Amino acid sequence: MTNVIRIEDADDPRIAEFVGVRERDLTRGEGRFIAEGTVVLRMLAAAHDRGDQFLAEKILLLENRVEGVSEILAQFPPEVPVYVASSDVLDRIAGFHLHRGVLALGRRVSARTSSELLAGLPQEALVVAAFGISNHDNIGSIFRNAAAFGADAVLLDDACCDPLYRKALRVSVGAVLAVPYVRAGSMTDILTALSAQEYAIWGLSPGGELEISQVPGHPRMALVTGTEGEGLPASVLSVLQTARIAQAPGLDSLNAATATGIALYTIARIQGRLKNA
Template sequence: MLPDQAIRILVANDPRLAPYTSIREKDLTSGHGGRFIVEGKVTVETLLRRGRFAVESLFLCETRLEPLADILTRVPSDVPVYVAPQDVMDAVAGFPMHRGVLACGVKGKTATDAALVLSQIARQSPLPSTLLMLSDLSNHDNVGACFRNAAAFGADAVLLDGQCCDPLYRKAIRVSSGSTLWLPFAHGGSGAEMMQAARDAGYTVWAMTPRADGAPLASLPVPDKLAILLGAEGPGLPDDLIASAVPVRIPMSAGFDSINVATAGAVALAHVFASRA
């Protein structure tokens, strides 16, 4: 049974589907025009249930209507639900859409000012408080995984400098299990500006690094207001950011000094979460 606002689409060049056309190419060029695309049942459900962004439309394969019946009851009455056969959906997206579930969200005025997000956190969240800060992470999988870890271990917000990729990129949303849609974040500025905003708000910053002079993670008391800073795969954090924070390392077996950045974030966040339990 079709929802009341369902609109059947029979041709791939229907102009109402413009946000969904050639998704991969638009992802690479930020060509969605202030929109973002959400893919898959879990993330679309998150967008509808607890997302903080407006929903512009849904685009579904006709075979997905019955399995999504409960979710579709949450679609606002003024949001169109476009429904098409699988071959039409594949032609629009530009690749096989096996999940058959897409939604288009509107970014609106996403926060670029870390200090503004931190002031909102201060008003809404009692102590203790944890931030995850990301510097120069250009890999969408890593950014998405970092958000998922932050959500799992109770971080209040994620701050990203301007060199990081967009957390509302389709793949980042999917890898984050939809947490980029509801977890507060700010994206912009330099790593130094991001760190200064955290310090001005009273946070101690732990700079995660494999350097031998870093304090072992378990050796440090966990402050009430803590920001965990992660750098890019390979080069890690620059020296000036490490020097302006507390260098912290995760002890590892001899001859091996690094793990994936999202994994390092998960280890640090889990340690903090357990210490406060």
């Protein structure tokens, strides 16, 4: 484990990236992000170790949390500095009471296209493509569900919000750092890349042709989802095979996270991907 560096002053330039962390969006521009809490820190350690997608830059801890996370800290190389501060100093840095007391600054180092990401996936694959998702909770949930059901990748068009945004990363329980993804290009770019790699593509829609459990299995499958409320645009639905989730009569009332979860669970079972099914 690296040496621990004590911070006495909230204005110390070495921890400047953590100042006012709730209000800032570090993701703009430089691809930096804040990881919060022990679970996400553990995911960042694993991602840093792989090294192809994310690197950890620095860690900032409440002084009395160091011992509790020492096993995770030991997974980072010594060049990642670990700063510690008292509760008072940490709250002044963060700008609010940070009861978890575990923060890290990470950076995304990958810039693949959808085609490049897809080309590196196994012969049998399941991916999620999401278009126009602007809600951080929903983006985070997509990643959490993708991880839960063993999806190989998430493809986001450039109209989606950044999954490294603090709230999205937290809602994902760190899955954004674990499930390979690309956020680039248009819906058309992503659908074209999927077709070129011979994916069976299914758009999720309340008016879908097949109930999701009737979708035929295929070695490479892609589930496509749009925004809660609006759903996928008609122009996209018209060119895709579509699947619905059976519900009680009345208004369509699943939230986006639950709908994606049910679809991924069902398709992963159809593909025989879940070992304890």
